[in-house]
Amino acid sequence: MHLEPFAEGKSFIHSLDPRVKILGLLPFIVTVAVSKNLNTPALALMAGIFLVGLSRLNFSALISRLYVVNLFILLLWLIMPFAVPGRELFSAGPLCATKEGVFYALIITLKANAIFLSTIALIGTVPLFKLTHALHHLGMNEKLSLLFFFCYRYITVLHRDYHALYGAVKARAFTPGNSLRTYKTYGWLIGMLLVKSYEHSQKMYEAMLCRGFCGRFPVLNHFKTEKKDYFFLAAMLSITVFILMFEKSVFTAML
């Protein structure tokens, strides 16, 4: 299982200091998330697409993730136009779609995709170990940092364990059905996964202790903030301010 399909690369975005990327992204995301009109998320979406272009991500992997996000949004489109009260747009039987409902659905679609794309472009391009390291630099508690890192690191191990055990279940001719025995089998499987992951963590901890671990991860490559990082941070903040100005501008009156 590969959880970091975007982390490797040689683009400009990949080469930036992760701390700067986090600092640049946060105000941008907050601005988009709290905006109340269409301009802000529309502009942010353009910025997101631009960032994705700059980071030269694997296109097919990106599309498959966009697909998942927008599948959820599709559900919103089925409900929101009919659920929000307001001026009638059209009616289908007892259901009445409103302009306000469509407006909200559209704004959510734009916001979600803008935030999603910019996050993938900036955070997805940082390997997780570096991301944890950066968060720690930015003031995240040491224990939380470690917890975050290990949770992530062991998802793949759990996934492997699950597949191995499920292979064992299948290899012995198990066919799932709607029976107590099926539920019991799944229950055992999950129980065993829990027990194994606990034991695994103990062993891992012992192995780390034996190699001199005392609560901190030694880091081989330290972060360096260069000119281009300051440039990028300034650019990101400018974009955010620019978008914020639009939010307050005369264009709002048009909607």
Added chain:
Amino acid sequence: MIKIKNLKFSYPDGRPVFSKLNFEYSQGCRLGFFGRNGSGKTTLLRLIMGLLRPQSGQIEIFAKLRNTEKDFAEVRRRIGYLFQNPDDQLFCPTVREEIAFGPLNLGKKAEEAAETVKETCKILGLDGFEDRITFHLSGGEKRLTALASVISMKPELLLLDEPTNDLDEDKTKTVLDYLRNNTKSFIMVSQELDHLKYAGVNEICRLENSRIVPA
């Protein structure tokens, strides 16, 4: 019994294992497999069980082409597979439930399964282990329990992936004696030539550069 033609397989991470593998196995043969680490022995066994699917090529088992999950479901009822790592194989709370799992999947009644558990434990010297918690067994006991959970299904063919790994002398003898005296058809992967010979293999092969050659 098993015919594999022009099989191509590589892992999702791109690591190629077989480019054009051909392999034939006929019933009644006790085949030993030998080969370097990472040469694809385990992958071959998993492909036969349908736990992995090839990118191209044919797998014919019991005179029928096997492609879908349904095809392999039948294969799994008739072929037993002992995993390389018993920790990956055991998931039931107790040894008794572990050994009864397969027979119950084959549609045996609870009483019949209980009888099978008793028999199997006796053959492998696991008497008295029935109510032990699988998770607390020692490495060797786990391997024997895993073997018991496979042979309790009375498979027509056994696939054994390094069945004598980390077993002490006594347990190694138990396993090899069982293979020698009680089984007609098996494919056994091992790094120990002595063990293969003791188990009574009549053919030894080697996996090399995605080809199977006599050793």
